[in-house]
Amino acid sequence: MALDSNERPGQPIAKFESMLKTDDVYFFDAEDFEDIIHHYLNNGKVSLGKKAIKIGLQQHPDSIELKLLDVEVMVFENNLEVAERMLDELQLLDSSNEEIYIQRANIYSKKDNHEAAVTLLHKALELADDSFDIHSLLGMEYLFMDNFQLAKENFMMCVSFDQEDYSSLYNVIYCFEFMEDYDGAIYYLNDYLERNPYCEVAWHQLGKQYTAKKMLNEALASFDFAIISDDTFIGAYFEKGRVLEKLGRYNEAIENYETTISIEDPTSHAYLRIGKCHEKLHNDDLAKHFFYHTVHEDPLLDKGWLAITDFYYRKKDYKKALYYINKAINIDEENSLYWKKCAKINKALENYDEADFAYKQAVDLGNFELETWLSWTAVVLQCDDSESAFQILQQGLEFYPEEAKLWYAVTGVHLMLKQTVKAKKSFSKAIKLDADKLSTFEVGFPQFYQLDWIQDIISEMKRAS
Incomplete structure (x- = not known):
């Protein structure tokens, strides 16, 4: 039995859900169905949205708006061919409906044809009375196309329509940051x-821009204003703590991190920062206490294990440091920094084979720092593997062809391989590149430093200078 809407007073959504629980059928205006469907789709309740569309079309079979919502769900569920056929039919009925172009644009976007999507969205703009949502969609399409300038302009339009559209505001600032236009972001936010x-x-975003420009006092003031505006804004306290750390005001930083814990459940990141502050204050027991709290709160936070590793490394307790760096590697074995740290610890423990393996992992994962090549060379030389040392140095020279330290090391390896002629050439190149780094050869290869020909080259260089 169909009931008139006046017989069951109440909001459309509550009335609709009541209908689903009974055998009764209530009548709704098409606009009510639109509100109900939007409610469910906006809250991720797609199955209920689909039920509302089905019932709505039974009651209002000619409603183009309900059919367009049906298309929207089709696009969301990637039923693109069906959606396109439905749009073809709808366009014959109402060719000036901007929503048809919006949904066609969504289909093209799903197919990664963002240029076509943009064209259709501009057509929708020409037809629309309310362009807020279209500018948001255009902004996202331009982001997909890496056109951050046009993306920014469209998100700015959204913010101009609705000053509380924080999602678009974040996107505006993201575009400024990607273009490294921190001054532009600061001007926009101040305006x-x-x-x-x-x-x-x-205020929070403004503080982050000032931080990026190392204008720390201005950043601090911005985060203070964010806290004045909302004294429960955890992000502002946290970022303020980070700035205070940079300023060396560690006790104040700790207070801000502790505030975040008092407002909401403790986070591993807050514990980690508190531990780092205590470490700077030489409160070693407290630092260790908070580092352990960090990994207890989040055992998968590799930075927590790394902090404990660094703590013990500085204490020269290399066995404990090795235990904890292995914990970090088990969580993120693709992190070259962790492998390099593992190599340094194994080197300190004179586990040269393990250090060799760890350096290889670090390089394979993209760590091409100068110090990595030099340290790795020193490790394999401890294993009396001069050939491998030479190969490592050759790889390093591909990245740093004019680095004197590498050429001094090449000289030492040539001499270990009894390749005197090559050693003379590499030593001459090294000393011409940077005579001030000669000490690295003297320290690294003291057994060769007093060779007559080396002293002759050094004397000749001194006379020439």
């Missing part, structure tokens, strides 16, 4: 704050 002086989100 925004002229109109919205108590917007904690804008």
Whole structure:
């Protein structure tokens, strides 16, 4: 039995859900169905949205808006061919409906044809009375195309329509940051704050821009204003703590991190930062206490294990350091920094084979720092493997062909391989590149430093200078 809407007073959504629980059928206006469907889709309840579409089309079979919502769900579920056929039919009925172009644009976007999507969205803009959502979609399409300037302009339009559209505001700042236009971001945010002086989100973002420019006092003031605007804004306290750390004001930084813990459940990141501050203050027991709290709170936070590793490494307790760096590697074995740290610890423990393996892993994962090549060379030389040392240095020279330290090391390896002629050439190149780094050869290969021909080259260089 169909009931008139007046017989069951209440909001459309509550009434619709009541209908689903009974055998009764209630009548809704098409606009009510649109509101119900939007509610479910916006809250991720797609199955209920689909039920509302089905019932809505039974009651209003000619409603183009309900059919377009059906298309929207089809696109969301990647039923693109069906959606396109439905749009073809709808366009014959209403060719000036901007939603048809929006859904066609969504289909092209799903197919990674973002240029076509943009063209259709501009057509929708020509037809639309309310362009807010279209500018948001255009912004996202331009982001897909890496056109950050046009993306930024469209998200700015969204913010101009709705000053509390923080999602678009974040996207505007993201575009500024990607283009490394921190000054532009600062100008934009200050202008925004002229109109919205108590917007904690804008103050927070402004503080991050000042931090990026190393304008730390200005950053601190911005985070303070964010906290004044919302004294429960955890992100502002946390970022303020980071700035205070940079300024060496560690006790104040700790207070801000502790505030984040008092407002909400403790986080591993807050414990980690508190531990780092205590470490700077030489409160070793407290530092260790908070580092252990970090990994207890989140055993998968590899940075926590790394912090404990560094703590013991500085204490020269290399066995404990090795235990904890292995914990970090087990969590993220693709992190070249962890492998390099593992290599350094094994080197300190004189586990040269393990250090060799760890350096190889670090390089394979993209760590091409100069110090890596030099340390790796020193490790394999401890294993009396001069050939491998030479190969490692050759790889290093591909990245640093004019680095004197590498050429001094090549000289030493040539001499170990009894290749005197090659050694003379590499030593001459090294000393011409940087005579001031000669000490690295003297320290690394003291057994060769007093060779007559080496002393002759050094004397000749001194006379020439």
